[in-house]
Amino acid sequence: MRPQPECVACILRRAVFEAHLVDPSKAMDVVKGVLATLCEKFDENKPSIKVWTEVHRKVYDILGTEDPYRKVKRKSNDIAIEMFPLALEYYEKSEDKLRAAEILSIAGNILDFGVSIKNPEDFQEKFQKILEEGIYHDDTDLLKKHLRGHVVYITDNCGEIVFDKLLIREIRKYVDKITLLVRGKPILSDATLEDVYYVGLDKEVDEIKTTGIFAVGIDMDIVPEEIRSLLSSADLIIAKGMGNYESLSETDLRPIAYLLHTKCDPVAREIGVPRDVNVVKFYG
Amino acid sequence: MRPQPECVACILRRAVFEAHLVDPSKAMDVVKGVLATLCEKFDENKPSIKVWTEVHRKVYDILGTEDPYRKVKRKSNDIAIEMFPLALEYYEKSEDKLRAAEILSIAGNILDFGVSIKNPEDFQEKFQKILEEGIYHDDTDLLKKHLRGHVVYITDNCGEIVFDKLLIREIRKYVDKITLLVRGKPILSDATLEDVYYVGLDKEVDEIKTTGIFAVGIDMDIVPEEIRSLLSSADLIIAKGMGNYESLSETDLRPIAYLLHTKCDPVAREIGVPRDVNVVKFYG
Numbered sequence: 001m002r003p004q005p006e007c008v009a010c011i012l013r014r015a016v017f018e019a020h021l022v023d024p025s026k027a028m029d030v031v032k033g034v035l036a037t038l039c040e041k042f043d044e045n046k047p048s049i050k051v052w053t054e055v056h057r058k059v060y061d062i063l064g065t066e067d068p069y070r071k072v073k074r075k076s077n078d079i080a081i082e083m084f085p086l087a088l089e090y091y092e093k094s095e096d097k098l099r100a101a102e103i104l105s106i107a108g109n110i111l112d113f114g115v116s117i118k119n120p121e122d123f124q125e126k127f128q129k130i131l132e133e134g135i136y137h138d139d140t141d142l143l144k145k146h147l148r149g150h151v152v153y154i155t156d157n158c159g160e161i162v163f164d165k166l167l168i169r170e171i172r173k174y175v176d177k178i179t180l181l182v183r184g185k186p187i188l189s190d191a192t193l194e195d196v197y198y199v200g201l202d203k204e205v206d207e208i209k210t211t212g213i214f215a216v217g218i219d220m221d222i223v224p225e226e227i228r229s230l231l232s233s234a235d236l237i238i239a240k241g242m243g244n245y246e247s248l249s250e251t252d253l254r255p256i257a258y259l260l261h262t263k264c265d266p267v268a269r270e271i272g273v274p275r276d277v278n279v280v281k282f283y284g
Numbered sequence: 285m286r287p288q289p290e291c292v293a294c295i296l297r298r299a300v301f302e303a304h305l306v307d308p309s310k311a312m313d314v315v316k317g318v319l320a321t322l323c324e325k326f327d328e329n330k331p332s333i334k335v336w337t338e339v340h341r342k343v344y345d346i347l348g349t350e351d352p353y354r355k356v357k358r359k360s361n362d363i364a365i366e367m368f369p370l371a372l373e374y375y376e377k378s379e380d381k382l383r384a385a386e387i388l389s390i391a392g393n394i395l396d397f398g399v400s401i402k403n404p405e406d407f408q409e410k411f412q413k414i415l416e417e418g419i420y421h422d423d424t425d426l427l428k429k430h431l432r433g434h435v436v437y438i439t440d441n442c443g444e445i446v447f448d449k450l451l452i453r454e455i456r457k458y459v460d461k462i463t464l465l466v467r468g469k470p471i472l473s474d475a476t477l478e479d480v481y482y483v484g485l486d487k488e489v490d491e492i493k494t495t496g497i498f499a500v501g502i503d504m505d506i507v508p509e510e511i512r513s514l515l516s517s518a519d520l521i522i523a524k525g526m527g528n529y530e531s532l533s534e535t536d537l538r539p540i541a542y543l544l545h546t547k548c549d550p551v552a553r554e555i556g557v558p559r560d561v562n563v564v565k566f567y568g
């Protein structure tokens with residue numbers, strides 16, 4: 001995916017948010033640093049994640065941190081763990097378990113644990129809403145046809161990874177091997193290896209790999225050869241969230257299924273669905 | 285007021301909005317133009333309106349228009365005119381007519397006629413909400429003490445100017461002369477002379493002046509000497525909305541009363557109130 005006009009304001013807002021997580025007094029330096037980076041590197045004809053990665057690198061440098069989201073991520077994981085029994089109950093009561101697990105893992109992508117979700121009551125209310133919304137674009141039947149052999153499951157946010165457990169358990173019924181692929185370095189609120197172990201997601205998969213790099217999504221130009229082969233040889237890739245979509249939509253990796261909530265207009269437009277809907281989008 | 289970290293994302297979002305009003309296919313050129321302008325001109329140590337004015341000039345140039353908001357402004361005025369009898373009824377039923385007129389004119393600042401307000405039902409619902417919120421910071425008693433002699437009333441948005449009528453009628457009870465000061469050139473959704481005549485606000489005042497210039501708010505460094513004298517000699521200045529606050533908070537013009545809704549964090553912080561509240565702030 002290429003940068004869209006709306007993205008520039010969004011990345012600046014995100015940069016200010018990151019400054020506030022670490023040291024609000026540095027917010028102006030962060031904004032000026034991001035402006036300079038954007039003026040130098042923004043190019044609507046290059047994959048969007050290239051410049052977003054540069055922007056976050058600049059912000060983290062100015063803030064003098066390797067991970068502005070450290071506390072937020074821990075809190076998200078903790079609250080999601082607390083809510084997990086409710087999700088499990090829903091999953092177990094559902095007849096269509098694959099779709100139930102999909103929507104639970106998309107719900108994990110939407111709900112900001114620790115922000116809008118602070119206790120079980122908040123969770124139940126918002127969660128009910130998401131279930132009622134359902135999957136707006138639903139390629140589950142296509143995805144199901146490709147559930148065999150070796151699946152690579154690419155994670156997204158902290159908190160969300162707790163809910164990924166159920167989808168991974170469901171996928172396990174159909175496939176021989178599941179490899180979890182996580183970010184190599186902390187970026188945004190995305191899960192790293194540390195988070196996978198913290199929430200116990202390691203126990204649900206056969207293998208865990210990290211990209212080894214600092215990047216938004218999966219930057220195929222710079223991941224190690226091992227990761228490129230892993231993705232090229234997979235019988236199916238399941239990619240969670242918008243960062244993975246933004247990066248992998250640039251590649252011809254197939255078959256691939258994106259599970260996400262369209263949190264912004266540019267991604268919604270690219271996929272061809274409205275904003276704020278739940279999507280299971282398959283490319284074969 | 286000086287630019288704050290959050291302002292940069294906001295101005296970029298606004299620029300994209302302006303492109304969409306005129307020609308969405310130019311949105312990317314607009315974003316790149318704004319980035320270049322910001323990189324060259326953004327300076328947190330200069331009054332914020334200086335750079336915002338430059339940004340809007342650049343956007344209007346790229347879009348090849350003198351007024352991207354022309355249609356939106358007309359629609360706002362038309363819908364506000366349609367809603368006016370409901371406001372008048374509220375004003376006439378109120379015991380504290382000055383505060384009633386103030387809140388009506390602040391409501392005019394909040395309500396996006398033609399966007400969130402499309403018909404009388406929408407208006408009544410949102411309007412009721414605003415009345416219930418009341419005036420969070422209320423210097424009406426101080427303002428009232430200075431209601432004498434010659435008042436200069438500085439307008440803000442289209443639509444809003446229809447509701448300003450009631451406040452101007454109320455002020456008239458106390459003062460000798462009311463001069464209306466409007467933008468000299470179209471900028472944002474702000475009212476110009478054309479709008480004042482269109483909604484009949486000219487009939488409510490003794491005199492109308494325009495700044496003669498293209499600028500966000502009132503840029504005292506570049507308005508004609510006549511406008512500087514007008515403002516310096518006024519017994520009271522009443523300034524509506526955030527653009528006027530952003531610009532005039534840089535000056536020592538006194539006494540001055542700002543009537544606005546805090547639509548963003550930076551302005552709310554500067555005034556020392558929460559975001560999304562109604563404010564009558566007096567500086568004597």
